[in-house]
Structures are given as C-alpha cells and as structure tokens.
Amino acid sequence: MKAILIDDENPALLQLERLIQADGRMDVGGKFTRVSSGLEYLEDNPVDVVFLDIEMPGINGLEAGERLSATHPDLHIVFVTAYNHYAIEAFELNALDYVLKPVDPARFSKTISRIESRMSTTRSMPAPQDSVVICFKRLALEASGEAGGLLRWRTQKAQELFAFLLHQNGQWVTKDHILETLWPQLVLDKATTQLHTSVYQVRKVLKHWGVEATIEYAHDSYRLTRSGFTTDADLFIRGIHIPGVETEQEFQQLERVLHLYQGDYLEEHDYFWAKPVREELRRQYIHGSLVAAAYERNKGRERQALKRLLALQQKEPYSDEICRSVIQAYHDQGNEAALVSHYREFTNLIRNELDAAPEAETVQLYLELTDRE
Incomplete structure (x- = not known):
C-alpha cells in the first residue's frame, strides 16, 4: 500500500x-x-x-x-x-x-x-462485466449487473449438475462421485448416459450466456471453470468477514453484504449435498446481523435494531443469542412489558417444541434487565 x-x-x-x-x-x-x-x-x-x-x-x-x-x-x-x-x-x-x-x-x-x-x-469484488449467479434462495442469473431471469434448464438434473459443480468452487470431481451423488438409484450405464446428456446441456447454457466458463473433463473427472462470472455467495463470503463495525462506513459495508442474503443457500432446491454450506452461510448471516444490530443499538437506533432482530428471530426462532439481543433492545427502549412478553413467548416456544429451557445466560440477562434477582 x-x-x-x-x-x-x-x-x-x-x-x-x-x-x-x-x-x-x-x-x-x-x-x-x-x-x-x-x-x-x-x-x-x-x-x-x-x-x-x-x-x-x-x-x-x-x-x-x-x-x-x-x-x-x-x-x-x-x-x-x-x-x-x-x-x-x-x-x-x-x-x-x-x-x-x-x-x-x-x-x-x-x-x-x-x-x-x-x-x-x-x-x-468482480469486474463490472462479470455475470453473477444467484445462489441465495434459488438459482438464477444476473448478467452485467442487471436483473436476469431464472436459469432455463432442459431437465432438473442438468440444473443440479451445474449447481453441484458450481458448489465445488472450481475443484475437480470424479465421475464416480458425481454419479453416486446425483444418480444413486440408476444402474451405471443409465447413470453415465444421464451424466453425459446433462453435461452437454450445461455446456449449451453456458455458451448461450456468452461467458467463458465451461465444463472440463480430464482423468475421469469434471470441473466447472469459473471464468466470467461469480456468485452472490462468493461476494457474501468475501465481505462478511469484517473485523469489526465501529464506523458508519463499516456499518454500511456490512449492510450491503447482508443484503445479498435473500434466503438460504439454494433453499428452494433443497439439494442434500448443499446442506453443510447452507448451514454455515446461515450462521454467518445471523452473526453479521447481530453485529449490525449491536452497532445500531450503540448509536441510539434502537428501533432499527429491534426491527432487524425480530426479523432475524423469525428465521431462527429457537436461538437464545437472538432472544438475548431482542430483550436487551426492548430494555434500551424502556419497554419492559414487551421485554417480559418476548422472553415468556420464547420460553414457551422452546419448552413446547424442543422440551428445553432457556440457556443460563439468557435467564441471567432477563433477571438483570427486570431487576428480578
């Protein structure tokens, strides 16, 4: 520098x-x-x-x-x-x-x-000419920064093959692993035919996009090259690791990153192999949202913080950490009635649905905020 x-x-x-x-x-x-x-x-x-x-x-x-x-x-x-x-x-x-x-x-x-x-x-960040593949919520394409339509695939398996190879971040994947993951119920000959057909269809779609990316084959393995496009998940991962939020500029940067998260990773497709990444990205989104809410509270923007936290608890209703942030935000507002009501609703929810009780840290915070020790 x-x-x-x-x-x-x-x-x-x-x-x-x-x-x-x-x-x-x-x-x-x-x-x-x-x-x-x-x-x-x-x-x-x-x-x-x-x-x-x-x-x-x-x-x-x-x-x-x-x-x-x-x-x-x-x-x-x-x-x-x-x-x-x-x-x-x-x-x-x-x-x-x-x-x-x-x-x-x-x-x-x-x-x-x-x-x-x-x-x-x-x-x-990607160059302006790069296309962006949307992975949050459902698979879609955004070309040159403009809203695109849904990806059009001839078959659902062609779409899943593209998503699966995209998920590998440019790494080679053996043919056997692809067959076992995407066509486990088919005999080898039929599964191989399905794979070849799907590879052809994906290459055709990539060519139609006009990007340089393609599917390569070597040593009985495949990989999706990632030239000319990135994904919203990539941008989210690069931007979410902010050391801390102490300034308004850092807060605005975090807001832009959080805005990328329009739903869980490949949520509507429910691919089982995407679950670990889906859960990790969700965890990072929740953490980033809590950091943003804490900054808003510290700056006296309790209303905005509370709105963010309540929306977050809709996504993660059993989270003690989010519950603690919500009751703290109600306390900052001086709204003890809402604080008590939210805590009791949370307690009833996890007792009835999980047969569990709030964490000790949550109980202690509630008692401190309501002077009930």
Whole structure:
C-alpha cells in the first residue's frame, strides 16, 4: 500500500511517517505541508491512501477531502485531527477512518488494519462485466449487473449438475462421485448416459450466456471453470468477514453484504449435498446481523435494531443469542412489558417444541434487565 501525508505541521508529518515505517505494511510516497502540493502529486502518481490533516490554513482538510472524493473515488481517506467533533463530518465525506493527535501507535495500527481489510474487499469484488449467479434462495442469473431471469434448464438434473459443480468452487470431481451423488438409484450405464446428456446441456447454457466458463473433463473427472462470472455467495463470503463495525462506513459495508442474503443457500432446491454450506452461510448471516444490530443499538437506533432482530428471530426462532439481543433492545427502549412478553413467548416456544429451557445466560440477562434477582 502506498500513502501520502498532508499536514501543515512538519512534526506531525514526521510522527505519521515514523508510525507507518514502524508498522511496515505501507510505504510513504510523499509528505506535503500544503493541500495543493498533495493534489498535484496525485495527478501523476498512484496512491492508495491519503492521511489528511483537517485544521489547515486556506483550504482545510474537509474541503480537500470532498475534492479528493470527487476526483479520485477509489482513494482511501484517513483524517487526522486534534478534535473528535470533526468525526461526523469526516464520515459524511466517506472517509475510511480518522485518528486523533497525538496519534496513538495502537490506534494507528488498527487504522492500517482497517485499510488493509477495505482494500482486500475491494480487490476481491468482480469486474463490472462479470455475470453473477444467484445462489441465495434459488438459482438464477444476473448478467452485467442487471436483473436476469431464472436459469432455463432442459431437465432438473442438468440444473443440479451445474449447481453441484458450481458448489465445488472450481475443484475437480470424479465421475464416480458425481454419479453416486446425483444418480444413486440408476444402474451405471443409465447413470453415465444421464451424466453425459446433462453435461452437454450445461455446456449449451453456458455458451448461450456468452461467458467463458465451461465444463472440463480430464482423468475421469469434471470441473466447472469459473471464468466470467461469480456468485452472490462468493461476494457474501468475501465481505462478511469484517473485523469489526465501529464506523458508519463499516456499518454500511456490512449492510450491503447482508443484503445479498435473500434466503438460504439454494433453499428452494433443497439439494442434500448443499446442506453443510447452507448451514454455515446461515450462521454467518445471523452473526453479521447481530453485529449490525449491536452497532445500531450503540448509536441510539434502537428501533432499527429491534426491527432487524425480530426479523432475524423469525428465521431462527429457537436461538437464545437472538432472544438475548431482542430483550436487551426492548430494555434500551424502556419497554419492559414487551421485554417480559418476548422472553415468556420464547420460553414457551422452546419448552413446547424442543422440551428445553432457556440457556443460563439468557435467564441471567432477563433477571438483570427486570431487576428480578
């Protein structure tokens, strides 16, 4: 990663440079005491990050940040300031982070990690020309960023073969394993004929899409090459591993990732071989949603948090973790009646349907929130 530093005070520039050198994950391309000099440098030099002081004579950092965001949309901006009341304005300009002077080394290291995470996510996103195969809820195709129709397959087995090979993430799969998984009830000759017919149909659909992907065959094995397309599940997996949500920008990034999850992985097709991945992606979605709700609660947006949590409990009604988050959100709102009602409904549900009781942690939280110890 390459950065430039803009601050009208040389000691501040030197401190930032030393911190960057000590961290070792970023190079300093230039140090400037005037915004205009930094802008001139950017015209001719590739830069990933700008550390920008807010309080400067003439054009201040916020104005400069606005200009940079307009002219260099891929540039990551980190504001440096002695006053934290600038933070809200900084993030309104889509800044990646802000650090307070004098800069604390541990806090600065966290900022570098945040930059690394953001750049990794950005680089992993597909090129605009890629098609997107929708795997959440049901199999569908979205070409060039536009809503597409459902994939049209001549047979359901051709569709399942495509989904099964897609599920392997470009790995080779033996013919025997495919036959045992997709045609276990057929004798070998008939199953092999079905496989060859389905391979032909999948290749035909791929050609109709106009993507470079195809099914390859070698050493009695098959694989689906993944040139020219990605999947919404891929994008979800790449984006859901956010180290933490501490800023509005990170929250918005998490929201975009969660929005990809429109239903369980291949939910409507109910392929048995997809179950482990389906459960893992569901677990990650629930965790990400709880992180988002916690951020909303911390920012005083209890209503939004509660709406998210109640929708989440519809998906996972037996979850103690979600129940705890819901009753905590009701407590934040000062709505003890709803808190008590929700806890009792949850208790009755798991007792009647699972013959179970709430976890000790759930009971303890309920007692603390209602002063019933």
